[in-house]
Amino acid sequence: MTGAKMVTESLHEEGVDVVFGYPGGAIMNVYDEIYKQDNFQHILTRHEQAAIHAAEGYAKSTGKVGVAIVTSGPGFTNAVTGLADAYMDSIPLVVISGQVPTTIIGTDGFQEIDAIGISRPCTKHNYLINHIDDIARVMKEAFHIASTGRPGPVHVDIPKDITAQMGIFDYSKPVDLPTYKPTVNYNKRQLKKAMEAISKAKKPLLYVGGGAVLANCSEEIREFSKLTNIPAVETLMARGVMGHDNKMFFGMLGMHGEYAANMAAHETDLLISLGARFDDRVTGRLDQFAKKAKVIHIDIDPTSIDKLVDTNYPIVGDLKVTLKGMLEAASEMKFNDYSNWNDLLLEYREKQPLRFIDSTETIKPQWPIVRIGELLGDKAIVSTDVGQHQMWAAQFYPFSRPRQFVTSGGLGTMGFGLPAAMGVARGNPDKISINITGDGSILMNIQELMTCVESKLPVINVILNNNYLGMVRQWQTMFYGNRLSETVLDAQPNFQMLVEAFGGVGYKVKTKEEFDAALKDAVKQKKVAMIEVIVDRNEDVLPMVPNGHALNEMTLIGDTDA
Amino acid sequence: MHSDNHYYDKEITRQVISVVVLNENNALSRIVGLFSARGYNIDSLTVAPVEGSDYSRMTIVTTGDKRVISQIVKQLNKLIPILKVNEHKDVIEKDTVLMKFSIDNNLADIDVIAKTYHGSIQDVTDDAIIVSATDSAARIANFISVMQKYKPLEIVRSGIVAIER
Structure with missing residues (x-):
């Protein structure tokens, strides 16, 4: 069979049911095979960036590997x-790109770029396939x-002549990678020590990160x-792991974290990090973060440990497997009574609950998020x-389970939302x-309205x-003397007409009643919709830990009014 | 952070690391790219195939505090085609230098100095001689500095190879 067919057969073997992509010269052989098969659906996005974000949204929300296919050069x-x-x-993504024929590589051919040279620092691994016999092995790897292990995107670059060649396809050989063996099983002695530390702690805190979502635990x-009565806080990437109505859950921590969550991190004497990576947006001023705590x-991923903070009890292993070990150990152990500690956090929460000051005249931007939560909750x-x-979505949506919140946390990519959705x-x-988007971000991948219409x-x-x-x-107001350099978006499209021009439904709302009606109608319509909500434009995201400050040094509601 | 159990001192140390890596087109760029992306130093890097295998050995000399060195080792281990990373403690290391001098120098003097550094004159032409020496990196640096007075026309160093005792 041809190299191109080997690619589509590999995807079939992997149980892929949808691929997001965009054709072009160097990948045409593969697209010809996509046309001839019906094992998986291909969704044509209107920009390659959106194809990857769509695959991300698919992967994040389902837990499966997302797949995208693009052509060489600008496609890549x-x-x-x-x-x-x-x-x-x-x-976890597999991204396949076409490349110019091997005979052209290195000659600055049309739509040629050193793709694996570019993708090396932003992928977990990458391949340039040099021989047709490598296709099955590389796809499987x-x-x-x-x-x-720690999941991530893998990029496979395939020259056009390789996809045209004929060869024998054998997908049955198991993956054999002597140089890649992620550590799944934790060190038992280390875990025992950690569990002893937990049983002796007075104010232990579960600091739950995105790894908890990835590990399905x-x-x-x-x-x-x-079981242990130990309270928990979540990072942005972990939203939903604990569930909003869990009484052991004290909110999201970090730059825009809840007061109680940030104070918990500040006060704890034993920080139990579960798949979190001490990102600067979480820790604030690093040398003050969880200052009283052992860790x-x-x-x-061993590189996450001791990267930013010194760890007293490092444990490398799959989080789900490790937690099962912890639960087993915990069932035979006695723990301190942490009710005073929980009460203290409750006091913090009562003193400074996560809130916004609602208005009867305008829609506060937090309100639609709360309202969507009330109307759709678990269904969305x-x-x-x-x-x-x-940040408002992360703060105010009542997430009840992991994989319910899909957001660009690490890179902070505007234009992520629509294709991911x-x-x-x-x-x-x-x-x-x-x-949930803003009037800035939405225009960064607005062309995807077409994809939504076409692919329903x-x-x-x-x-x-x-x-x-x-x-x-907000930063300009707070830290740059309110000099609003290039942030005032006075020029705006008519969003309602815009979405209707693509074939979707649009609403412009200025009141809460209009919002409710628009959301209910949009849900009923079952096609791509755009609800433009005119919100109070001067609202800030609070609490806020200003850059370079410790987590307990929060700017709170009321602090900025003066 | 509490740091009763262990802590990283901030002292900058020199570290020899050897890496056993699959022979593939991109292996070198992956490793060099890792160092540049994360701001680590490479003071020396040598690479050659490991006899009778699909692997190459790289010997990297780097500097950093303990946290940095420990991150370098872990980040290298994380690269998919890397089989083994050794953070050497007690090594024999060798560096080689090739130096070209004008024939007008006192060749006997040059020969004598070279010999003290386990070196010798390797080649003589009508207008130049080439001297090589192989020794520890520190001694080779010393040798180069001593030889400055003979006005070397060209100096080429190999970088370090090392083996654990």
Whole structure:
């Protein structure tokens, strides 16, 4: 069979049911085979960046490997932002790009670029296939590497002459990678020491990161917290792991974290990190972070441990496997009574609950998020773009399970939301795919409305329109003497007409009643929708830990009014 | 952070690391790229195939505090085609230098100095001689500095190879 058919057969063997992509010269042989098969669907995005984000949204919300196919040169370079995004957030992807024929490589051919040279620092691994006999092995390794250990994107670059050649396809050989063996099983002695430290601690805290979502161990964490009475906080990437109505859960921590969560991190004497990586947006001023605490750090990636903070109890292993070990150990152990500690956190929460001051005259930007939560709750999967709306969504949406929140955390990619929400819609037809976005971000991949219409992806985009690049505006107001350099978005499209021009449905709302009516109608319409909400444009995201400050030095509601 | 159990001192040390890596087109760029992306130093890097295998050995000399050195070792281990990373503690290391001098120098003097550094004159032409020496990196640096007075026309160093005792 041809190399091109080997590619589509490999995808079939891996159980892929959808591929996002965009054809072009160097990848045409593969697209010809896609045309001839019906094992998987191909969704044509309108930009390669969106194909990768769609695959990310699909992967994040379903837990499966996302697949995207692009052509050489500009097709590939357009995809790079998506690869970098997936790399930063450890999302399992296999991205296939066409390359000019091997005979042309190195001659500055048409649409030639050193793709693997570019993707090296923003992928978990990458390949340039030099021989048709390597296709099956490389494809199998790519899926294996993407989905095991700390997941991540794998890029496979295939020259056009290789996809045209004929060869024998054998996908039966098991993956044999002597140089790649992720550590799954934890060190038992280390875990014993860590468990002893937990039993002796007075104010232990579960610091839950995105690894908990990737390892599918939400249940184990909830159970461990319940069994030991140890409270938990979540990072942005872990939203939903504990569940919003869990009484052991004290919110998201970090730059825009809840007061109680940040104070918990500040006060704890034993920080139990579960798949978190001490990102600067979480820790604030690093030398002040969890200053009173010893640290247990559990992570599948050894490089995460001791990268930023000194760990007292490092444990390398799969989080789910390790938590099962912890639960087993915990069932035979006695723990301190942490009720005073929990009471203290409750006091913090009562003193400074996560809140916003609602208005009867305008819609506060937080309100639609709360309202979507009330109306759709568990039925929605929420994607976001990047900026104020993203933080408000993280703060105010009542997430009840992991994989319910799809956001660009590490790279902070504006333009992520709409295509990611398409991947969510495709992967979760029984759920409602909501993209909470801003008037800045939405225009960064607006062409994807066409994809939504063509491929019947009923994404509901809720634009919190404040006529600003709001997060940058907030920093300019706070730290740059209110000089609003290039953040005032006075020029705006008519969003309602825009989405209707593509074939979707549009709403412009200025009141709460209009919002309710628009959302209910959009859910009923089952096609791509855009609800533009005119919101109070001067609202800030609070609490806020200013750059370079410790987590307990928060700017709170009321502090900025003076 | 509490640091009763262990802590990283900030002292900058020199570290010889050897890496056994699969022979593939990109192996070198992966390793060099890792160092540049994360701001690590490479003071010396040598690479040659490991006899009778699909692997090559790289010997890298780097500097950093303990946290940095420990991150370098872990980050290298994380690269997919890397089989083994050794953070050497007690090594024999060798560096080679080739130096070209004008024939007008006192060749006997040059020969004598070279011999003290386990070196010798390797080649003589009508207008130049080439001297080589192989020794520890520190002694080779010393040798080069001593030879400055003979006004070397060209100096080429190999970088370091090392083996654990």
